[in-house]
Amino acid sequence: MIIIDRLHRRAFVRAFACAGTAFAAFTVRSFGDDRKAETIKKDGDEKTATKTPDAEKPASRPAENATKNADPFEIEVEARMNLVLARFGERIDDKARKDVRREVEAIVRRARELRKYPLDNGDGPGTVFVPYRAPIA
Amino acid sequence: MNMDEDIAYSTIAALGGAIRSGAITAVELARFFLARLEKYGSRYNCVVTITRDLALEQAERADRELKAGKDRGPLHGIPYGAKDLLSTRVIPTTWGCAPYKDRVIDHDATVIRKLRDAGAVLTAKLAMIELAGGMGYRQANACLTGPCRNPWKPSQWSGGSSSGSGAAVAAGLVPFAIGTETWGSITTPSSYCGVSGLRPTYGRVSRSGAMALSWTLDKIGPMARSAHDCGLILNAIAGEDPDDASTSNRPYAYPPADRLDRPFKFAVLKNGVSNANGDVKANFNAAIExxxxxxxxxxxxxxxxxxxxxxxxILSAESASVYEEMLESGIVAQLTAPEDRIGGYADHxxxxxxxxxxxxxxxxxxRELDRFFEPFDAVLTVPTGDTAPTAEGTFGGRGHARSLGGPGNVCGTPAIVIPTGLSKDGLPTAIEFDGRAYSENRLLAVAIAFQTATAWHSARPRLDD
Known part of the structure; x- marks a missing residue:
């Protein structure tokens, strides 16, 4: 029982830590890597600051600076990888992590390709929702 | 008719003719194919379950009905095999993976029911790549029953994920089989095994009772000895189904009532086979002639x-949801291929x-793809840039070809794959005809015209005794 409790606690701490990292990185990532994004990135930081009082603390600044200077692709991969690890980390050993990360990189690469494709507001998804009503017996 | 190799490689029409003429009974035919499944099934690792009792029961019914004057159509009394992701009452449905090797989903998939209603006789549940390849396998040995071997050369793979469907038809263990495709799972094994395989338009065939890999990409289709046989099978399994909201209400009938009264219009992709294996390229060019x-x-x-x-x-997102419980529970750790045990995590x-x-x-x-297809009856490509890879170890670097697999599957358009010959080392090569949504009959007409002019679909592998 003690072992299980410890495992649960460790899993919780890891998940919490990873989710936090993911959120921070997403805030930066979501706004892309061009000049226009730089302005919005500041907005993003402000949003983070208002929602997360800890972000005001000086201790968080080095990490924020690090993410600002990092490759946006790597930041996005890291954030998504952390989402996977937060949920399934206990089942993925060090060797497997490399494979999983490679797959995550492919997913991010595809997502970035798709973001380049222009869409209009009226371009709905290729699936159609059909309301259900049981046939008359 | 003598019980010899000719029966094993007969078309549906020929077998149906033999049953109706009284040359053979449905029970004799079922026993003949059951014996072949028992003799060769484990050699090629292409069978999961031989459904002997059910087959004999269905065959007896077929004989009884014919005697009473009831003929259910071209599939009446014809044996077949089903990829083991189609649910069947009483009989296990494994999805090709070890954790489910004894699992019974006590419900018949719509396709199984429709084939029973058409008089067909289920003789086997056939091998497949575990979870239809949804975990990103990189080797033939990603399967409950071991690597599925190619009847043309057992050191080579049969293709996947409808591995057993391809191998069993090629080896003459069943006259036809049902396969499924999310992205290449009918076209690839059809190509590697030298059989005719039809990927219907998305929504043409109900997936109710079939394992889902990707709800908006999965299709079910026939694999058989000829394009004409594929048409006969599709005619029996197509149609709207209240149990699958994605099914289309567009009518389908084969043979079609009207015939094309002009020469075909084809398109071929620029540099389509430039980087393909030499034999694949040579046989494709010969087919073009x-x-x-x-x-x-x-x-x-x-x-x-x-x-x-x-x-x-789309595949990543949908399969992440489909397999979420398997990942949560840790069941994936019991899969055969090591890469499949971790392959699903990244999709999240x-x-x-x-x-x-x-x-x-x-x-x-x-819309763009439909515009591209519209002027043509068929666009001609090769389904794979190479012949079948090894059945041992990881798949290596190989020949490549420009393919319509991605466009065709994401847009739900149909394709048919038929054999074009053999490579120098005796492995089948193939051509693929792609066309507009719901143009199965046009693609079949092209394939039948090609098969009327050639005999590659009648070629048989030599099964060493």
């Missing part, structure tokens, strides 16, 4: 659009916005 006698051929470039990226993103890094963006782009891609 034959097709030139049947119609005109124009060289074209497919639209340069993110078909593959959209397809992969796909965001809802990625998925919806891919689906929005998909709607536009479908």
């Amino acid at each position: 034959i097709l030139k006698t049947l119609g005109s051929i124009e060289e074209v470039d497919p639209p340069s659009l993110p078909f593959a990226q959209a397809a992969s993103t 890094a796909t965001l809802a916005t990625d998925y919806l963006r891919a689906q929005r782009i998909r709607a536009k891609l479908c």
Whole structure:
């Protein structure tokens, strides 16, 4: 029982830590890597600051600076990888992590390709929702 | 008719004729194929379960009905095998993976029910790549029953994920089989095994009772000895189904009432086979020469659009949800291929916005692809850039070809694959005909015209005794 409790606690701490990292990185990532994004990135930081009082603390600044200077692709991969690890980390050993990360990189690469494709507001998804009503017996 | 190899490689029409003429009974035919399944099934690792009792019961019914004057149509009394992701009452449905080796889903898939209603006789549940390849396998040994071997050369793989469906038809263990495709799972084994395989339009065939890998990409289709046989089978399994909301209400009938009264119009992709294996290329070019006698051929470039990226993103997101419980429970750790035990985790890094963006782009891609297909009866490609890879170890670097697999699957359009000959080392090569949504009969007409002019679909592998 003690072992299980410890495992649960460790899993919780890891998940919490990873989710936090993911959120921070997403805030930066979501706004892309061009000049226009730089302005919005500041907005993003402000949003983070208002929602997360800890972000005001000086201790968080080095990490924020690090993410600002990092490759946006790597930041996005890291954030998504952390989402996977937060949920399934206990089942993925060090060797497997490399494979999983490679797959995550492919997913991010595809997502970035798709973001380049222009869409209009009226371009709905290729699936159609059909309301259900049981046939008359 | 004598019980010899000729029966094993007969078409549905020939077998049906023999049953109706009284040359053979449905029970004799079932026993003949059951014996072959027992003799060769384990040699090629292509069978999961031989359904002897059910087969004999269905065959007895077929004989009884014919005697009483009731003929259910071309499939009446014809044995077949089903990929083991189609649910069957009483009989286990394994999805090709060890954790489910004894699992019974006590319900018949719509396709199984429709084939029973058409008089067909289920003789076997056939091998497949575990979870239809949804975990990203990289080797033939990603299967409960071991690597499925190619009847043309057992050191080579049969293709996947409808591995057993391809191998069993090629080895003459069943006259036809049912396969499924999310992305290449009918076309690839048909190509590697030298059989005729039809991937119908999305929604043409109900998936109720079939394992889901990707709800908006999965299709079910026939694999058989000829294009004509594929048409007969599709006629029996197509149609709207209240149990599968994705099914189309567009009517389907084969043989079609009307015939094309002009030469065909074909397109071939620019540099389509430039980087393909030499034999694949040579046999494709020889096939093109034959097709030139049947119609005109124009060289074209497919639209340069993110078909593959959209397809992969949709597949990632949908399969992440499909297999969520398996990942949560840790069941995936029991899969055969080591890469499949971890292959599903990364899919959970796909965001809802990625998925919806891919689906929005998909709607536009479908229009673009239809515009591309519209002037032609069929666009000609090779389904695979190489012949069958080894059945041992990881798949290596190989020949490549420009394919319509990504566009065709993400847009749900149909394709048929038929044999074009053999490579120097005796492995089958193939050609693929792609066309507009719901154009199965046009593609079948092209394939039948090609098979009337050639005999590659009648070639048989030598099964060493």
